[in-house]
Amino acid sequence: MPPKRPLTLGDIIEVYCSKCRLNLDASVAAIIDGNVVKVMCRTCGNEVPNKAPVDPKLKKDKALERLMKMRAKKSEGPKMAVPSPESPAVAVRKLWDDLTASADPRRAKVYDLHRSYAVNDVLLHKQFGMGVVHARDQDGELNVLFRDGFERIASDQPVDE
Ligand SMILES: [Zn+2]
Incomplete structure (x- = not known):
């Protein structure tokens, strides 16, 4: 791995912008103890916390998982009245x-x-x-x-x- 030079203010990095809800390029806006804590999204211009880019597939899987859990919860109640999970x-x-x-x-x-x-x-x-x-x-x-x-x-x- 090539040695990484430490990031400095204004460097462009890929982050997950919590405003755009997308992985986007952002410029480093604040560094504390060598860690980038804030970035400025180059798309929306907002200063957002530095979050690592999100794997869209992983995100989708998680959303799906949540949905399944919600469905399971929902069917717990009516299951008592209706013996089988029929439509x-x-x-x-x-x-x-x-x-x-x-x-x-x-x-x-x-x-x-x-x-x-x-x-x-x-x-x-x-x-x-x-x-x-x-x-x-x-x-x-x-x-x-x-x-x-x-x-x-x-x-x-x-x-x-
Ligand atoms: Zn943004």
């Missing part, structure tokens, strides 16, 4: 399967805007297929679980004369 869509489909498995399609009511339905009624919708009424608002709006998820549809609407 919501899969969970909804499973619920629909369970609810409609015991339903007799012959007893299913054909959906009609003007009819009224109760919670747990099985209905047949032209577009969404078989569904189970999950909730009903005072004004007749139904929240129905269909094969592809929940849909809000109107019911109990007055017939126009």
Whole structure:
């Protein structure tokens, strides 16, 4: 290794600029006991602490690691309620399967805007297929679980004369 001459003020070195959040050239701005403590970023012009350049791959890996940890933490809670780490869509489909498995399609009511339905009624919708009424608002709006998820549809609407 060639002998390094000690850095002096104004020397250009590569640092990690905490303002730009990038590895950039900076000029040495302060030296204490032979250590560069402050640099001036040549890109943003700010005086920032001298930080060694960051390996972008390492940084990415760390960010990924953090993300995974956050995900793991997040799934700890809901895991108690939902036994398997399924996506919501899969969970909804499973619920629909369970609810409609015991339903007799012959007893299913054909959906009609003007009819009224109760919670747990099985209905047949032209577009969404078989569904189970999950909730009903005072004004007749139904929240129905269909094969592809929940849909809000109107019911109990007055017939126009
Ligand atoms: Zn900068």
